[in-house]
Amino acid sequence: MTIYDKLLTHTDVINNLHLRTLFEEDEQRFNKFHVLFNDFVLDYSKNKITEETMELLFELANFSNLKDEIDAMFEGKKINTTENRAVLHTALRNRSNTPIYVDEKDVMPEINQVLEQMHLFSDKVRSGSWLGATGKAITNVVNIGIGGSDLGPQMAHDALYHYKAKNLTFHFVSNVDGTDITETLNKCDPETTLFIISSKTFTTQETMANAQTARNWLCTHLGDTATQKHFVAVSTNTEAVKEFGINPENMFVFWDFVGGRYSLWSAIGLSLMIAIGYEGFISMLEGAHEMDMHFKNTPFEQNMPVILALIGLWNTTYLKAESYAVLPYDQYLAKLPLYLQQLDMESNGKSVKKNGKNVDYSTGPILFGAAGTNGQHSFYQLIHQGTHLIPADFIAPIHSLNETGTHHDMLLANVVAQSEALMKGKTPDELRAEGVAEELIPFKTFEGNRPSNTLLFNKMTPKAFGSLIALYEHKVFVQGIIWRINSFDQFGVELGKQLAKAILPELMDKTKELTHDSSTNSLIEKIRTIRL
Ligand code: F6P
Numbered sequence: 001m002t003i004y005d006k007l008l009t010h011t012d013v014i015n016n017l018h019l020r021t022l023f024e025e026d027e028q029r030f031n032k033f034h035v036l037f038n039d040f041v042l043d044y045s046k047n048k049i050t051e052e053t054m055e056l057l058f059e060l061a062n063f064s065n066l067k068d069e070i071d072a073m074f075e076g077k078k079i080n081t082t083e084n085r086a087v088l089h090t091a092l093r094n095r096s097n098t099p100i101y102v103d104e105k106d107v108m109p110e111i112n113q114v115l116e117q118m119h120l121f122s123d124k125v126r127s128g129s130w131l132g133a134t135g136k137a138i139t140n141v142v143n144i145g146i147g148g149s150d151l152g153p154q155m156a157h158d159a160l161y162h163y164k165a166k167n168l169t170f171h172f173v174s175n176v177d178g179t180d181i182t183e184t185l186n187k188c189d190p191e192t193t194l195f196i197i198s199s200k201t202f203t204t205q206e207t208m209a210n211a212q213t214a215r216n217w218l219c220t221h222l223g224d225t226a227t228q229k230h231f232v233a234v235s236t237n238t239e240a241v242k243e244f245g246i247n248p249e250n251m252f253v254f255w256d257f258v259g260g261r262y263s264l265w266s267a268i269g270l271s272l273m274i275a276i277g278y279e280g281f282i283s284m285l286e287g288a289h290e291m292d293m294h295f296k297n298t299p300f301e302q303n304m305p306v307i308l309a310l311i312g313l314w315n316t317t318y319l320k321a322e323s324y325a326v327l328p329y330d331q332y333l334a335k336l337p338l339y340l341q342q343l344d345m346e347s348n349g350k351s352v353k354k355n356g357k358n359v360d361y362s363t364g365p366i367l368f369g370a371a372g373t374n375g376q377h378s379f380y381q382l383i384h385q386g387t388h389l390i391p392a393d394f395i396a397p398i399h400s401l402n403e404t405g406t407h408h409d410m411l412l413a414n415v416v417a418q419s420e421a422l423m424k425g426k427t428p429d430e431l432r433a434e435g436v437a438e439e440l441i442p443f444k445t446f447e448g449n450r451p452s453n454t455l456l457f458n459k460m461t462p463k464a465f466g467s468l469i470a471l472y473e474h475k476v477f478v479q480g481i482i483w484r485i486n487s488f489d490q491f492g493v494e495l496g497k498q499l500a501k502a503i504l505p506e507l508m509d510k511t512k513e514l515t516h517d518s519s520t521n522s523l524i525e526k527i528r529t530i531r532l
Pocket of ligand 1: 145146147148149198199200201202203204207260261346490493
């Protein structure tokens with residue numbers, strides 16, 4: 001029997017068990033199903049698993065050559081096969097500084113050089129010694145980028161807001177909707193604003209449109225030469241940066257072995273370094289590096305990213321959960337679900353295997369979430385009593401950075417209560433014992449048996465944050481390997497971009513003939529009638 005068949009057969013066993021019974025029958029369940037890394041604890045005992053499930057999942061990981069694949073990534077092999085690229089976000093945080101070769105060239109010297117360039121520049125902005133065109137210090141930093149060139153820096157800025165320089169305000173403009181840039185510029189003074197144009201390709205329509213609008217605004221107020229003091233770029237495309245009019249000295253490079261959604265650790269994190277300082281940024285890299293080493297060197301049975309990945313894969317592929325909730329009980333992490341949507345869904349939202357054949361199993365789930373406790377008062381109803389199986393990750397720091405009265409105790413009580421409620425449910429007998437009226441019992445019954453992980457760590461620090469994000473990156477990697485898909489391309493975003501390019505001139509000129517389907521033609525006509 002193949003490992004796949006063994007797992008399929010095993011789902012019948014699991015589907016007949018209830019988590020409540022598993023806990024009642026085995027007092028050691030938590031001891032068996034939790035894993036530690038630094039000050040992180042991942043409790044995965046409230047999943048629909050037994051010891052046999054885990055053994056089978058580890059067998060699946062071995063069968064998928066996971067260890068070799070992990071090594072191949074860290075060694076800079078070209079594992080992004082459709083784009084013939086290495087995948088080396090781990091090199092960006094390689095604090096041990098061991099050489100890493102791509103095409104026989106050690107990438108570490110260049111990585112360290114850009115880090116140093118970021119260091120010097122961020123120090124100048126933070127200390128007020130980087131002066132704008134009229135001699136004033138910078139007070140507002142605007143990152144213009146989209147996708148990985150926006151979500152990482154923005155989410156990290158919020159996550160580490162506690163450590164942010166108080167003299168600086170940060171803005172993140174991503175949407176091509178003119179409201180985004182207009183409302184941001186309304187809050188800024190051209191004399192004291194710095195724009196960071198972040199784009200790996202420097203061709204992305206939304207980013208270039210926003211960058212041009214920002215430049216026009218600046219030049220209208222301060223004249224054309226002001227760009228030199230108010231615009232810097234982060235990109236892999238030196239030519240396009242020069243053409244835009246940004247001094248190459250004010251360009252921070254990164255490389256095609258860094259995927260957009262994995263680029264927070266590169267110069268794409270420049271706004272974050274300005275916000276939290278060089279030491280804070282390095283501490284974040286160290287946290288990620290420690291998670292990298294744990295991932296690379298720890299046997300799968302104690303390996304946090306591997307276990308998180310296997311549990312997710314079990315839920316998605318074998319228990320047929322189509323979605324997955326990420327529920328941070330930390331206001332600073334409110335944007336984590338948005339960030340993870342790109343990380344997970346752009347990486348593993350694939351239906352073709354690396355060998356070009358279609359998969360015949362489910363791959364990446366639909367990811368959503370919100371900060372606890374807010375989600376409890378909106379969509380948790382469906383997680384508790386709806387018809388869908390929605391595994392959840394609860395994430396919480398044990399100490400708050402803002403200990404205020406008993407707020408944090410209340411927050412923690414809620415996070416622990418939610419996973420207990422999902423696991424145990426509430427039976428009709430328990431309701432009767434509480435005196436609930438018989439006609440209300442069906443409505444008040446909770447089936448329970450709903451899986452969740454709980455991830456606790458001591459406190460939100462740059463280091464803990466780095467470890468947390470690296471944990472999820474590696475989780476996504478492991479799942480991609482086992483699903484045999486390429487987690488590092490994103491061709492699925494291209495078609496819409498191409499069609500939008502074709503439609504744009506049609507929207508702006510009503511004499512252009514329309515040759516789309518009847519719906520698309522009519523929508524364009526409707527818009528033209530109102531706008532032109
Ligand atoms: O649209 C998808 C995408 O290519 C993402 O993968 C990427 O993070 C984003 O666009 C932005 O790309 P760039 O950094 O090249 O502007």
